[in-house]
Amino acid sequence: MKWPAIGYIRARSLDDLWEAQRTHGAAAQVLAGGQTLLATLAFRLSEPGVLVDITRIPELRGVSLAGGALRIGALTRHAELARDPLVARHAPLFAAAAPHIAHPAIRNRGTIGGSLAYADPAAELPACAVALDATLHLLSARGERRVKAEGFFTGLLSTLLEPGEIIAAVEVAPASPAQRTAILEVARRSGDYAMAGIAAALELDATGRVAAPRLAFFGVGDRPVLANRANVALAGRVLDAQAIAAAAEALGDDLDPPADLHGPPEMKRHLARVLLRRALTQFLPAKEMAA
Amino acid sequence: MNEITPASIGLSREDLPNSYIGRSVPRPNVPKLVQGRATYTDDVVLPRMLHAAFLRSPHAHARILSIETAAALATPGVVRVFTGRDIAEVCDPWVAVLDHLKGMKSAPQHPLPLERATWQGEPVVAVVAESRAAAEDGVAALRVEWEPLPAQTDMETALAPGAVVIHPELGDNLVFTRTATAGDVEAAFAAAHKVVEATFVTARHTGVTLEPRSIIADYNRADGTLTVHQSTQAPHMMQGVFAKHLRLRESDVRVICKDVGGSFGIKVHVYPDEVAVAAMARIMGRPVKFVADRFESFTSDIHARDHRIKARIAVDAQGKILGFDVDDLTGIGPYSVYPRTSAIEGNQVVNLCGGPYDFVNYRCTTTVVLQNKAPTCQYRAVGHPIATAVTEGLVDMAAEALGMDPIAFRRINLIRDDAYPRTSPSGMRFEGLSHHASLDKLLEMVPVEKIRADQAAQRARGVYRGLGFASFIELTNPSPFMYGIGGARISAQDGATVRMDPDGSITIASGVTEQGQGTEAILAQIAAHGVGVPVERVKVITGDTQNTPYGGGTWACRGAGIGGEAALQSALALRAQILEVAGAMLQAKPETLDVVMGEVVDRASGTPRLSLAELGRIVYFRGDTLPRDLPRELVQTRHFITKEYPFAFTNGIQACWAEVDVETGMVKVLEHWCVEDCGRVINPLLVDEQVRGGIVQGLGGALYEHCVYDAEGNLLTTTLADYLVPMSAEMPDIHVGHVETPTRESLLGAKGAGEAGTAGAPAALMNAINDALRPLGARVTEQPFTPARILKALGRI
Known part of the structure; x- marks a missing residue:
């Protein structure tokens, strides 16, 4: 499909942007990288009156x-x-x-x-x-x-x-020396949206004890899901196989995934658990991983 | 007779510099394609040209109550709006049946429906405007009042009481059914040592050509001619279709098809939106362009392979196959597709199951039913991947049931290489196949022992890898027994005209067509080889009904085997004519002369005697110096059609080495091999790439590609983010080997090579996955093999 006729304004400053918004109100649509917006225009799913290109605004870079x-x-x-x-x-x-x-x-x-x-x-x-x-x-x-x-x-x-x-x-906040992070996902092909994914951050002290665990999942809900129960299951524990199992178990109550083209909710829940185990296993001390 | 030796085609030595057959000559059209200098249909811009866009049905099944066009007509740039009734004034509907498919029925189809839309995406109203964007503005302003009707989407219930009969005048939703039988299936299965059975599903998918369907139709009122620029595989067939349905003389229709960006069978069918464009041009007397966008491609290009197959195999205690018993059900959408029909795919399943094997008892039924989804029709390797998945899936299961190695089991059962000619239980006649030689070659390429050792070592670490095999046969070089016998004006013969111009250059015009696979490259090679000139001196003309001999185009792997032979024969005839003229000029016997690299030479010594440019100068400008009655037509045309066999069958075997992540259900294809026998290999590079491309398309269907509909008939996969095609990152290294068993039907000996990869790859991958899952007691037979299906088979979800 072809785009509908659309106006275009290149904002060179924040003031340009505010001016464009004042002039065009709700008809003004901010354009940055355009990687989603331009596709929706091509499908005529959105028909903004004017695109306001913000990519030249220095304060945003x-x-x-x-x-x-x-x-x-x-x-x-x-x-x-x-x-x-x-x-x-x-x-x-x-x-x-x-x-x-x-x-x-x-x-x-x-x-x-x-x-x-x-x-x-x-x-x-x-x-x-x-x-x-x-x-x-x-x-x-x-x-x-x-x-x-x-x-x-x-x-x-x-x-x-x-x-x-x-x-x-x-x-x-800049990463501390104790911070460990990992991102893992399962996607049908490289580059596809994930069927399920985990972005994990936590701190490990010298004794291997977990502090400030923040396991966030994507592709398994209507928004990124912070796995509160899994985080509670980990907090303050020495990270080992039992702790990981406890977190995986607790994760079940954190997620209420929808079905999608790739599979049913139980598949997403299963994949999230697999990813949780794989992500946390990366943080284990070398001897634990070997075991 | 079909050995190409110096003696057989009169060349003085096999290693002549212009012996191009069998050489990896680079494709002459590649620089043009990669520099963006190709001429695709959308690159053609004509004076006074308008652009069409279609309102497509949002419903799988709905009655059209009213169409309000006033607002659309008032949209800036919009010139005209056409409904089904407007188009029907100048265009007759078609019914896609073939006489030789007994009992087949389908309903009349108009370019735009008159009363009901029968699939989501069916074109219903056309808006013609000064630009495509304006036409889309006009479509957005149309108001159509619909009465949604219940949709028949599940093929399993299409014939059940209470089914929605999509075309009431047909009485039911049955399009075609056929059963092939041989031997005594019941007795064989009753007496068998083992019977194993499974239900296979192949997913509905589509071709996804890089260049979408494109057409410009231009009706010239001054001379009553219709010129159509179209991205098609079969220009002459389309010429006939436009003429017949727009009530024109065939000679008043010209179809021009320059560069085509992929076809895979998608572009060999009659599409209602494209015929509507021709009808609108006929009415308006102006050129009208339509280029499908990706969204409409998914909803209106033909789909394929929507099959459910229940099948069983019987074997004796020694591992000999006793019989196959197969029940195929396929849903084809609301209409059989014109003019090839949508019954061919199911018919092919009946023809091909069990194909590589020596067995006696056979029963296979296909049942072809209507449904409210996009129409299905022939797509690369029509029916082959289905039949191969069923056959090879059962073969592996039988081997497992007997505790036999799958290679040993195939050794026992593959038809012997010295057992030809032979007729299969389904009635297919094989001239000569090489299953055992191909298996031997495959085993030289696949390090089976090393792989099995790795497999065992990996399993100990919890990593599951599997090796799968799939033998296959492929139907190529079709004779009139495929379509012509059924009444379709689809040419099985093809022609080539080869001419020499005054500068000694060669031009070949051929009825077969180029869609990116390299047809023009092999035509140039063959013409250069046959005449005796450097391949750079050959120009190729394809894709113009006014300037090429009448032919069928390129489909069903006929370009090399049929078009190539016509090219070779006409080139050899031209060479003979050149030598006759040269003989007169040099006062030598023609048989003592030869043509090598554009020079007439003394055959015995190789001494150059006369350049073709000098010969051309004399013939064209100083004909007065030649003997008065010397024939001097430096242009020759030959046509070729196969005569002995309805089809030239090829064969081959593939192997796939894959890893299954049993926690996520993800499959990684590690390596893939294919040995295929397409007869004479004209250009090894092109054949290898055809096989690789075919394998990628086959793996795509087995792992990713799926046109997913919901229960109401809404297509859910309408973008490339949802309809997953295989990408290079996921594809393995693919090794290709060849065995050559030339067909004796032609001097060239070439059979088709374009579908072998697709035919066997899904089965090989399925067997590899199931080999990997075997220790866990899991098996998958439903394509695509998604993580969800694999996890379900493993009992993990």
Whole structure:
């Protein structure tokens, strides 16, 4: 199909954006990487009056370490996440997630802000943001507010974003030496949306005891799912086979997955457990893994 | 007679520089394709051209109560709106049946339906506008009032009491049924040492050509001609179809088909939207273009392979196959597809089950029923992957039941290589096959012992790997017994015209067509070989009914075997004519001369005597210097049709080495092998790539591809994010080997090679997966082999 006729405005500053929003109101649709939006236009699933291209707004770009936090600009492309040295050092989970996202052409254009704002429940980055307990900087003409990723996702493709509001940046605490993170997923083909996935973050002290476990699952609900019961099952325990089994057992109550084209809910629940075991097994000391 | 030796085709030595048959000559059209200089139908822009878009039925089955067009007509850029009744004024409906398929029935189909839509995605109203975008604006402004009707979607209930009869005038939903029998099946199964049975399912899938279906129709009122630019495999067939249904003379219709971006059988059928475009051009006297987008491709390209097969095999205590008993059921959508019909696939299952094996007792029934889903029809390797999955699945199960190695079991049962000619229990006549030689060759390529050792070692670590085999036969080079005998104007013969121009260059015009597989490359090779010129001096013309000899096009693996032979014969005839002229000029006997690399040479010594350019100069510009009555037509046409056998069967065997993650149900194909016997290999590189591409398409169907419908007949897989095609990251290394058993029907000896990969790959993978799962007591027989199905078989969900 062909796009409907649409207007286009290139915003070079935040003021340009607010101006475009004032002028066009609800007809203005923000365009960043465009990797979801452009497909919906081609299907004529959405017919915005005007696209406001925000990719030239400097305030939304760049990765920096400031005030003890890592700030990832909303326009950071997936490919940049994969190769940025600050991300690799302070938020390696994001860097590890990038290769799972679609294909190189999409990673070269898609942005972290776009992925979080679209809130696809099977996408990697929302789950990573939840696992890392990220703070999102939301910006509008009315000013800035900060919300935790965990509460940001409110349902299928829906978030706390209000009309006229955009994600400006994602902020996470730099990884401590004790932090362990992993992202695993099961997808039919490389690059496909996951049938089930896990983004896991926790800390292990010198004795192998788990602190601050945050296991977040994707592709198994209407939003990224923080596995609270599994996290409780792990917290404070020495990470070993029994702890992993306990977390896997507890996970059953955390998830209420929907059926999809790939299979029934019980398949997703099963896959989530498999992924939980595989992710946590990676964190075991070498001798435990050998055993 | 079919040995190509220097003597047999008069070449002075086999290693002539222009001996191109059997050489991996690079495809001459590749630079054009990779530089973006090809001419696909959508690249053609005509003056005064308009663009069509279709409103398609959102319902699987619904009555059309009213169509409100005023708003669409008022949309900027929209020129005209056409309903079914408008089109029917100039276009007659078709009924897709073939006389030789006894009892077959189908309903008349109009380009756009008059009263009811019968599948989701059926074109219902057309909007013609100055641009495609404007036409889509017009479609969005149409208002159609529907009365949704109950949909018949499940083929299992299509013939049951209470089924929705999709075309009441037909009485029921039965399109065709046929049973082939041989021997005494009941007695054989009653007396058998073991009988094993299973139900197999092959998933409905589709071809996904990179270039979608495309057409421009241009009716010229000044001379009453219809010129159609179309992405098609069969230009002459389409010429006849447009003429017949638009009430034109065949000679007033020209079909031009330049570059085609993939076909796989998808583009050899008559599509209602494309005929509607021709009808609209006929009415408007203006060119109209339609290019399907991906969304409409999924809902309106033909689907295929929607089969459920209950089957059993009987074996004796020594492992000899006693018989096969097969019951096939297939749903084909609401209409049989014109003109090849949708009964052929089921018919092929009946023809092909058990094909590679020596056995006596056979019963196979196919039941072809209607349903409210997209129509199905012939797609690469029609029926073969189904029959091969059933046959090879049962063969492996029988071997397991007997405690025999699957290779040893095949050794006992494959038809002996010296047992030809032979007629199969289903009545297929085999001229010459090489199952044992192919198995030998395969075992040279597959390190079975090493694999079995790795398999055992991996299992000890909880990693499950399996090795699967699949023998197969493939039907190629079809004679008129495939379609023509049933009344369809589908040519089984094909022609080639080879000419020499004044500069000594060669042009070949052929009735077979190129869709990306390299047909034009082999035609150039054969013409160069036959005449005796460098392949760079050959230009190829295909895909134009006005400029090529009448032919069938490229489908059913006939391009090389039929079109290639016509090319060879016409090239040899041209060479003979060149030598006659050269003989007169050089005052030598033609038989003492030869043509090598564009030069007339002395046959015995190889000494150059005369260049073809000089010969051309004399013939075309100084004919006065030649003997008065010397024939000097440097153009020759030959046509070829097979005469002895209805089909040239090929054969082969594949092996697949795969790993199953038994916790996630994911399958990773580690390595794949295929040995196939397509007779004479004209271009090994192209044949290998055909086999590889076919295997990838076969693995795709077995692992990923599935047109998923819900119970109401809504298609759920309408994008490439939902309909999963195999991607390079998931595909294994594929090793291809050849055995050559040329057909004696032709000098060239070539049989088809394009479908062998697809025929065998799903069965080989299925057997590999089941070999991997065997220690866990699990088995899968329902394609695609998804994680959900494998986990279910393992009892994990």
